[in-house]
Amino acid sequence: MHRTQSATTNKQFYASPKSPLAKYRNSLWWWLVASWVFLIVISKKHEYGSLWLPIVFTYVVVAIFDSFLKRRLPYDQPIITLDDDGIESLLFAGAIKRHSWGELVEANVSKFKNMPFIQFRLQALVGVIDDSMTWTGINPARPVLPISSLSAEDQIELLEIINQRLGFAQSTSKSTGNSSASQSANNFATNPLAEEKAFHDQLEAYAPIAWITWLLIGVNVLVWIAMWHTGAKIEQTPPEQLLSWGGNTAFDVQRGEWWRMATAMFLHGSLIHLGINMAGLYVVGGVVERIYGHLPFTLIYLGSGLIGNGLSLYFGAQYAVSAGASGAVLGVTIALMVGMYQHRERLPKIFSKRRLSGIVLFVFYALLYGFINRGIDNAAHIGGMLTGCLLGLLLPERLDMESFKHRVKKHLIIGLSSTVIATTALVSMSPQATLNIKSELKNQALLVQGANSIFHELVLLDLDIVTFRRGQMSAAELNSKIKNTYLSGLKQAIQQLSEVRLAESDQRLQMLQEMKLSTALLVSIFELAPFQKPGSGKTQPTDLERATLIKDKLKAITARILHEGHKVRRL
Known part of the structure; x- marks a missing residue:
């Protein structure tokens, strides 16, 4: 809100609960509480006692950050004051909190993480060096005024008054022969904040609720x-x-399970994987849906995901399970970039610059992360981006409503047909998959299960042997445990390992054979009659020295299997 001291020149602006900063502050606490609830829900009852540390830590971190935000939102006093002489605000970065109209040349609006600020430029005659290369990063010749504490209406009005005052000051300077001020006098003909608000209002009028975006997010979650x-x-x-x-997977799709290319778009490898994709869809999805319309947006999303997964059949899906909405989200992102480029003259500059920088950063991060991580299928990313680009060029945007109404149906049919044809062609021409991932996963599960069983039995046997050697367990007791417990467990593990089928070229085959042989040898030793060590006169359940050597070798093999076991997955 704002309060007026004078009808024409003097204005005081107050922080608003509707400001971007206030909304950000509220959302910060909502996200914190939501994360606590989620943490409690997914934890087991016996783990509740260990939750107090992360809860207290996150509360302290958010509270400290919130105290900084709160200082920028004093609702009981003006944060910006304009009068006939100049502008004053405690929010000015640096030590100087007041500047006269005569020393200001221009004011440019920009945003950092969606928080707007005004950067002024001072007259050269003030004598301040135009240099931000200081340890604080503050340029005294270009003072910055954050305005995220104001409501959108107050931000527009503030910039309007500043533009008028600077225009008046520069007109005065022009009459006195100041060419620098005269050259900058036309910089204030437009109000970029008003342009951006009008653009957002236009998008909201197209679709008050981006329900397809919310539906997709809801289904994925x-x-x-x-x-x-x-x-x-x-x-x-x-x-x-x-x-x-x-x-x-290429193997299953090529055998008729084409539906996997669609269902894979709604599966994710981890909570972080889901969170990154849904955050990206939340940021760009609503804008793209409003610009292109509900049905064209749906085609862009599903088409990018399908063709991305189709291209994956040539690469990642040949040897791994491919899943995730990344290709679809990147397709939507590129479609937004295409739409912005095609209508760059109609879009507010502050909107275009901020969105474009965010899109480039998101795409760069997605591709870079895919290239440096072996488990990421970049083919799906690239396929989704290419599809989003082509559909973005084909489908009309509602920024030109007259053209949109005449072209949308025809271009939707062309886009849908092209997507179906491209997907069919990608599947039909994909290289024949030789790896049956379903069978591979079954073998891997049996291998790990058998290795786990053996390792578990050997660890318990170690404890019993130590107890026997300390004299705390008799030979008869140990022999009974070996015969009734460990032998049956090891025989069951041998049965599990016998069902594993590995290719001759598989590096795990030698370990599997050694593990089966060592386990069988250990079983044969345990099945022998009680053993009397020569010279000792004492009877023990079996030849423990020989058994220990085999057991230690077997533990090393199972540890390698469990550590180096191949996991087929894609994030």
Whole structure:
């Protein structure tokens, strides 16, 4: 809100609860509480006692940050004051909190993380060096005034008054022969904040609620929650579960399961994977849906995901389970970039610059992360981006409503047909997959299960042997445990390992054979009659020295299997 001291020149502006900074502050606490609730829900009852540390730590961090934000939102006193002489504000960066109209040359509006600020430029005659290369990063010749504490209406009015006052001051300077001021006099003909608000109002009029975007986010989140309830971990969804829920693999798609290219778009490898994709969709999805319309946006999203997964059949899906909405989200992102480029003359400059920088950063990060991480299928990313680019060029935008109405139906049909044809062609011409990932995952599960069983039995056997050697367990007791417990466990593990089928070229084959042979040898030793060590006169259940050598070798092999076991997955 603002309060007026004088009808024409003197204005005082106050912080507003509707300002971007106030909304950001509120959302900060809502996200904190939501994260606490989520943490409690996913934790087991016996883990509740360990939650107090992360809860207290996050509360302290947010409270400290919130105290900084609160100082920028004093609702009981003016934060910016304008009068006939100049502008004054405690929010000015640096030591100087007041500047006269005569020393200001221009005012430019920009945004940092969606928070607007005004950067002024001082007259050269003031004698301040135009240099920001200081340890504070503050340029005294270009004072910065954050205005995120004001409501959108007050931001527009503030900039309007500043433009008028600077224009008047420069007109006065022009009459006195100041050419520098005269050259800058036309910089204030427009109000970029007003332009951006008008543009956002126009988008809101097209679609008050971007319901397709919210629907897609909701479906992705609900699918992940359902997978979590059936065994998925927060840090990683097992590849077997991704495959059973519809993950994309070349072997299965080429054998008729084409639907996997669609279902894979709604599966995610971890909570972080889901969060990154849904955050990206939240940021760009609503804008793209309003610019292109509900149906064209749906085509861009699904088409980018389908063709991205189709291209993945040539690369990642040949040897791994491919899943994730990254290709679809990147397609939507590129479509926004295409639309912005095509209508760059109509878009507010502050909007275009901020959105474009964010898009470039997001795309660069997605591709870079994909190239430096072996588990990421960049083919799906690239396929999604190419599709988003082509559909963005093909489909009309509602920024030119007359053209949109005449072209949208025809271009939707062309876009849908092209997507179906491209997807069909990608599947039909994809190289024949030789790796049956479903079978590979079954073998991997049996291998790990058998190795785990053996390792578990050997660890317990170690403890019993130590107890026996200390004289705390008799030979008869140890022999009974070996015969009735450990032998059956080891035989069951041998049965599990016998069902594993590995290719001759598989590096795990030698370890599997050694593990089976060593386990069988250990079983044969334990099945022998009680052993009397020569010269000792004492009877022990078996030849423990020989058994220990085999047991230690077997533990080393199982540890290697468990440590180096191949995991088929893609984030």
